Amino acid sequence: QEGTENRCEGVGIQLLQRDLWAKFHSLTTEMIITKNGRRMFPVVKVRLRGLDPERTYAVFLDMAAVDTRRYRYVYPSSRWMVAGTGEPLGEQTPYIHPDSPATGVQWMATPAIAFDRLKLTNNKTREAQGQIVLHSMQKYVPRVWVQEVPSGASWADLPRLLDTSMANCAFFRETSFITVTAYQNQQITRLKIESNPFAKGFRDTSKQKE
Amino acid sequence: QEGTENRCEGVGIQLLQRDLWAKFHSLTTEMIITKNGRRMFPVVKVRLRGLDPERTYAVFLDMAAVDTRRYRYVYPSSRWMVAGTGEPLGEQTPYIHPDSPATGVQWMATPAIAFDRLKLTNNKTREAQGQIVLHSMQKYVPRVWVQEVPSGASWADLPRLLDTSMANCAFFRETSFITVTAYQNQQITRLKIESNPFAKGFRDTSKQKE
DNA sequence: ATGTTTCCACCTAGGTGAAAACTT
DNA sequence: AAGTTTTCACCTAGGTGGAAACAT
Numbered sequence: 001q002e003g004t005e006n007r008c009e010g011v012g013i014q015l016l017q018r019d020l021w022a023k024f025h026s027l028t029t030e031m032i033i034t035k036n037g038r039r040m041f042p043v044v045k046v047r048l049r050g051l052d053p054e055r056t057y058a059v060f061l062d063m064a065a066v067d068t069r070r071y072r073y074v075y076p077s078s079r080w081m082v083a084g085t086g087e088p089l090g091e092q093t094p095y096i097h098p099d100s101p102a103t104g105v106q107w108m109a110t111p112a113i114a115f116d117r118l119k120l121t122n123n124k125t126r127e128a129q130g131q132i133v134l135h136s137m138q139k140y141v142p143r144v145w146v147q148e149v150p151s152g153a154s155w156a157d158l159p160r161l162l163d164t165s166m167a168n169c170a171f172f173r174e175t176s177f178i179t180v181t182a183y184q185n186q187q188i189t190r191l192k193i194e195s196n197p198f199a200k201g202f203r204d205t206s207k208q209k210e
Numbered sequence: 211q212e213g214t215e216n217r218c219e220g221v222g223i224q225l226l227q228r229d230l231w232a233k234f235h236s237l238t239t240e241m242i243i244t245k246n247g248r249r250m251f252p253v254v255k256v257r258l259r260g261l262d263p264e265r266t267y268a269v270f271l272d273m274a275a276v277d278t279r280r281y282r283y284v285y286p287s288s289r290w291m292v293a294g295t296g297e298p299l300g301e302q303t304p305y306i307h308p309d310s311p312a313t314g315v316q317w318m319a320t321p322a323i324a325f326d327r328l329k330l331t332n333n334k335t336r337e338a339q340g341q342i343v344l345h346s347m348q349k350y351v352p353r354v355w356v357q358e359v360p361s362g363a364s365w366a367d368l369p370r371l372l373d374t375s376m377a378n379c380a381f382f383r384e385t386s387f388i389t390v391t392a393y394q395n396q397q398i399t400r401l402k403i404e405s406n407p408f409a410k411g412f413r414d415t416s417k418q419k420e
Numbered sequence: 421a422t423g424t425t426t427c428c429a430c431c432t433a434g435g436t437g438a439a440a441a442c443t444t
Numbered sequence: 445a446a447g448t449t450t451t452c453a454c455c456t457a458g459g460t461g462g463a464a465a466c467a468t
Contacts, residue, residue, distance in 0.1 A: 103364055181424050183461080189461070190463080197459090198432060198461095199459095200432095242437090389457085393437080407435090408434090409435080
């Protein structure tokens with residue numbers, strides 16, 4: 001049994017890979033943001049229950065600011081410390097899960113609804129391309145929205161159909177993270193290299209010179 | 211100006227990359243079919259006109275047998291010759307373009323509706339995975355279908371919504387090909403290597419020994 | 421100083437034709 | 445003999461962290 005579940009209006013949103021997230025969270029998760037956009041690792045993956053099988057839904061992800069602070073990684077203690085006030089998160093366009101829209105049956109049959117293509121950036125011009133724009137050195141948490149939409153809704157209609165009144169919205173404390181443009185805590189780096197197949201750094205140290 | 215256009219019930223289906231297709235066609239196009247499925251090259255790419263902007267459509271591709279013959283590549287003459295009767299093409303499940311369903315506006319705004327993920331196979335068990343099953347050494351031509359569907363239709367509904375009475379169906383003579391499990395005509399091989407970025411054969415002949 | 425950007429070697433993932441091995 | 449399958453080196457495409465260059 002992996003995952004905790006949040007219930008909102010009868011819809012169950014279960015976070016997958018909870019153990020992996022917890023490991024990162026215990027070290028204070030850092031997520032790289034770049035100009036061109038960087039994927040998240042770990043990836044937010046959820047499973048849905050309690051949808052009406054016949055109705056049509058869209059699934060969104062956006063980021064909520066955990067607080068209004070800016071953080072700094074302080075070396076003597078190797079810890080994240082508050083370092084002033086952060087910038088507010090501007091008006092966001094939520095990321096639409098690429099399988100949207102789909103029926104309740106289809107969503108519930110999916111073992112892992114993964115937001116693996118989502119990219120984080122510090123570049124406002126990337127918003128138009130569906131990336132999520134965040135400020136560096138601030139703390140955020142991903143939120144998953146499950147929104148019922150009319151059965152005829154097309155991809156282009158989805159953004160304005162999202163009811164942002166916090167119904168059917170879930171977030172998971174262990175997925176919160178601090179944005180960085182370069183890793184601060186080497187333990188985070190090591191954990192990413194160990195667990196992300198794309199990240200291998202310099203494993204073969206004999207190659208570093210030659 | 212690239213492309214010829216077929217008109218069916220007011221819907222215009224225009225083949226793109228006509229010059230590339232013509233080059234292959236003049237040598238008798240061969241398409242590899244394998245057990246695991248192989249992409250087509252060139253890729254069928256079309257552009258649509260004359261759709262109702264507000265209505266919803268799905269786009270399909272299937273293969274039609276050009277004739278009922280089996281072919282053999284004969285070496286002294288280096289030509290394809292008829293070599294008996296082929297096997298009939300069984301009941302096909304048309305390939306659904308992954309952007310389906312979408313509105314007329316969305317289809318018409320797409321500069322190239324490409325069937326680049328489509329795979330051809332000689333393995334019946336791959337049909338369930340959306341690949342197109344063909345017989346080797348026979349001649350086929352791709353057909354593109356544009357089908358209006360109810361606005362609420364989901365991906366799973368699309369196959370049974372296709373009206374196969376040949377309305378809104380187009381094919382282009384220059385895209386016909388003979389299926390093979392290994393290339394016969396070396397000129398075809400050379401042309402594929404020249405034009406397909408994934409195919410490079412052994413360009414650097416000095417590497418063939420070492 | 422501190423934080424950001426650029427570039428790069430190193431990966432994953434998967435599409436190619438060539439050649440060898442296999443089948444009939 | 446003729447056709448198919450397997451394997452493999454060689455590609456494209458693109459996701460990583462590291463280091464150096466850059467910015468403030």
